[in-house]
């Protein structure tokens with residue numbers, strides 16, 4: 001058998017093993033009351049980063065880091081979903097399996113672009129050598145139908161001056177050239193991103209790091225660079241940032257700079273780092289621009305090494321999910337996130353109460369409950385120091401007007417005690433909340449601040465309470481959401 005045939009054999013064998021793992025565990029997975037109703041989840045095993053998000057041949061394609069064999073990070077495939085409307089997702093065959101010498105220890109994260117009606121995937125081949133040391137290859141795979149991918153092997157090798165923590169290529173076109181950024185660690189163990197350029201997508205020229213910051217963590221993962229309102233936003237997930245007040249409370253962060261990339265000088269002038277999400281579970285977001293010109297984003301609703309092994313879903317042979325798709329907008333130098341407008345198609349019947357007066361009390365409204373719901377609250381009048389919405393036994397979002405603070409509390413999976421995440425908020429105007437069995441996404445003031453969090457509580461208690469310390473008038477809108 002020649003080398004190519006033996007590659008195909010091992011690739012097929014690995015995929016067959018993965019499908020067998022799905023068969024073995026899917027009943028157990030389906031019995032889990034913490035399964036989500038309308039989010040993307042792995043059929044079994046572990047999901048982490050969204051990958052290769054792209055609009056191609058009339059459909060959205062979304063790939064994800066997937067270990068079908070267990071709920072740890074030992075093996076990584078690219079799983080694949082597609083959708084015509086961002087609401088109904090169809091599971092496609094496995095896109096990439098770690099079957100080649102250049103990706104044998106994981107087809108790690110990366111991105112997709114469309115060129116001459118073909119779909120190009122750029123991803124990191126993670127390899128461990130005989131001594132267990134890491135090697136990294138930035139690889140290409142091409143498809144003409146969006147389903148079958150032909151691996152072309154490495155197109156970028158590790159440059160001098162960087163450790164093998166060099167991964168997660170994101171590719172885009174600017175003027176007549178292709179560009180790629182890669183998350184990197186310098187030999188001085190500082191995080192950065194480096195830029196490459198290409199005219200044919202095959203041969204890539206190293207241009208260098210785009211920022212010289214030496215003091216912001218030891219590794220930057222999953223970079224994404226895109227233009228919005230004439231600015232260049234660099235979205236990335238730095239590791240090694242210490243907590244500071246309300247900031248950087250999770251083990252690893254996700255956030256962005258707003259600035260301007262000078263492609264000729266290879267330099268990126270930017271403002272300060274902003275966290276993109278304030279909740280417990282958000283990491284490695286990735287964006288694409290669709291056929292309507294929208295900048296859309298998915299994130300991973302999880303954080304690496306953040307109590308992953310305490311997730312109760314593990315006993316049901318699965319872990320983690322992706323966020324809802326969000327549209328990004330840049331307003332006054334800040335990213336706002338909006339649940340994409342298509343999500344209204346998830347709505348079943350509405351329950352609407354206008355001008356509800358709450359006077360220093362805790363209330364429940366008829367039929368405002370459930371665990372697969374969207375809630376939209378609009379503040380009409382507010383003379384209350386504090387206002388909170390509580391879900392079930394232990395989850396609460398609290399708006400503190402006096403201290404200009406928002407607090408999200410949930411029950412810790414580790415200690416069962418309440419734990420919190422907080423951020424500053426000048427004025428509370430409205431909030432849109434997506435609750436789904438074991439997750440909550442909270443969009444405050446039209447996406448000015450967002451909290452994304454998994455919650456593992458008693459799913460049978462689907463009550464929702466509103467509590468104010470003083471007088472408030474609010475509109476309450478609630479929709480039951482459909483299972484997709």
Ligand code: FRU
Pocket residue numbers: 048049065076108109110124167168221222283284304
């Ligand atoms: C981020 C990350 C990426 C890597 C992938 C491996 O969560 O560590 O840097 O490519 O996950 O699954």
